Amino acid sequence: MMTPPVRPSQPRQPQEPVRQENLRTLNLELVFRHILSAGRPISRTELAALTGLTRPTITRIAEELLAGQLITEGAVTHSGRAGRPRVGLTLSEKGPAGLGLDIRADGLAACVVDLTGTVRHLAFAPSAGRDAPDVLSNLAAMAGAAIDAVAADDLAVVTATLAVPGPVSAGVVRSASALGWRNVDAGALLRTATRHLDLPIAVENEANLAALGELYASDNSLDSFVYVSGGLGIGAGIVLGGQLMRGARGWSGELGHVTVYPDGKPCPCGSRGCLQTYASLAAILGDAPTGTLPAIPGADATTGTASETGATTGTAAFGAGGVTGVAATPEAVITGRAEAGGAETLAALDTAGTALGIALSGMLNILDIDTVLLGGSFSLLASWLTMNARAELDQRVLTAAWAPVTIRPALLGPDAAVIGAALTSIDQIRQHPTGWLTRQTAVSL
Template identity: 45%
Template sequence: MRALEPRPARQDSLRERNLALVLKQIADAPEPVSRAEVAATTGLTKATVSALVDTLVSSGLVGELEPRLAKPTGRPATGLVIDGTRIGGLGVELNAGYLAACVVDLAGAVRHREVVRDDQRGQDPERTSAVLAALAAHAIAVVAADGLVTAGVAVAVPGLVDWPAGVLRFAPDLGWRDVDILGLLSRTAELSRVPVTVDSEANFAALGELHSVAAAPGDFLYVRGGTEVRAGIVVGRELFHGMRGWSGEIGHVTVDPDGPACRCGAWGCLERFAGLEAIVRASGLPVAATDPAVVDRIAEAASAGDARTDQALRTAGRALGIAGAGAINLLDLPEIVLGGSYAPLAAWTAPELQREVDRRVLSAAWSPVTVRPGTAGTDAAVLGAAGSVTRAIMRDPADWLRREVR
């Protein structure tokens, strides 16, 4: 890749950077901060900070609290916080077994959540997109009644996503290929007026995990289990997408070249050993992998000491460890987080996964890799999708200001 030519900083770009810097200081502060404290932390002048804060307040990004005494002998200072009353981000999730919508405000509070249980396997993409768009439009209307403006929509989908184009290239669970999700959703009036992005559910679930734990590390591999197995790669507290947004397809990493054929066309993929279908088949349990209660049934059988289920989960854990170790050797990440169906089954899969990682990661002797279940739960993807909208505003508040003007 050719290096970009250095460009001189313009006055407006300098202001944009300082605007983001001040907003970040307010957001990261453990308690409300004053203008003077922000100036002291950032090194900007008090006059500059005051002008920037006024802009952030008037645009609905920052709120002011009642004046307080910064020091017993000082003048009262007005505390600054992120304003959660005016702007929100909408996440919608298209899952094989359900559709979901969630709105979070700028301060991170959930303002609306709705889940519709509806099997999407084999459904017509236009029909499903219309239902999903109606769910999103309803969420926008609900929060608008509370005075919240929806700044954007992020759509989590189960498959290989052409991230920049918003096209779902391949979704085995749904039986879809080359579906223009972005185009279909933009037909709805409410969604045509706001920015819409599309990404894999594993990527958004990784973001949901990132923000569910205050002390979460900024670098980890998030592996989301289900009938399909995918990963989200977080580096420096940001998603790594790859050139076309197709990273994270860990379910199709080969763990046994002589293993069973996979629906992707290869042999011995991780999904054939660690996906829900493989676990159910190996356990012999009388439940479909698509049953909403399948994970509970597997956990119940394993807890009751069922030998076949225990062995099926251990086999899945070993396969996850082989694939996970390869990813860690390549990416040098300190942690593997188990999400989706793997989180409630971690008591059986995680020890085997950890054992394989310890054996196979070259640097494990000096820098052990942690394996743990995720904490964001089943809402991880839709929460992460909603949070991605507000993250974008926090990262570049000037872009929001330009949109407001238009």
């Protein structure tokens, strides 16, 4: 066969030359990254040593960051010796904040985080049905309430991210069978419903956002993992080398539609034997084909802000069953039946665990990732699913022979997506503080 001529690779975007004007931006962002990663107040002297920049440059940059409410002065951890405690620079708990909104199996959620990544507001409301305009106008009301609540703490919400259970392109939900949505322009609907708030809005897959939430929550100790979001549907968020792998069009991680049994049960998507038909909440509850949940009585609204919990550290701490606690979730029904020894439910959980293990094995063979976090509803059902799933992983992941696979519940539980959404919003400021500073300057003129 002909060997065609091989041509050189073309770097798509030759970088910009480094000149004086962007040197200022680069160095400001460099200093901010060091303050961000320090995780404690850090002195100007230390910053000079870490960055190699001169002390006057550090002082000038610190003034800019202080004026923009991105950092504050704080006491450097006491050295133990006598003398006055030194002061240092640390991230501000006032100033810019990020909003997250989530549409999930059991209702709607809103979350605000500050620049330090601390949750400052978390609210939940039971589902208002599946009609898109209704759902999004309810979310808009929750967004308004969240913005008002944190304004009392001198926080300004600058951007919002909406989590949706399906693939998204440019704000349009292409398919969310859990909600019966197809080509719903959730971004436009939410922008219309929040136009009085003048808020930039991004829309992203909930499993991707939940994976980012877990990445933050782990303090980046987890470098690469698959986050499985169980619920009405099943999605996955993929983190590789500390980065979310969104795929070519942002539609990666459609684990629920990976074939487990080629000649298996029909799925609403048009295929057969999809994981979703064996391991969704509906499938475990015994109502697989339609993908809809039986009505669960007793769902109950609870909301709260972090300041109400009286946490002294400025970090939200919610008690068990607190903000996200709802009387009778599908997960509670399943665990109730399983604990009572219900044979059908136990068999359904076994089937789900095995199917999950088979689909995940393929995923890990493809991705080369060795850690699986069971999130969303699966974080609550993990003890019933893990054993069968692990048996399949051990047998079917090629590299498991010399590099064992870890499978465990996710840290943040069902709140991972809304927290991840809020963190994604604030991350825009964390990554590009100069954008915020420029806007502040323009406003103050």
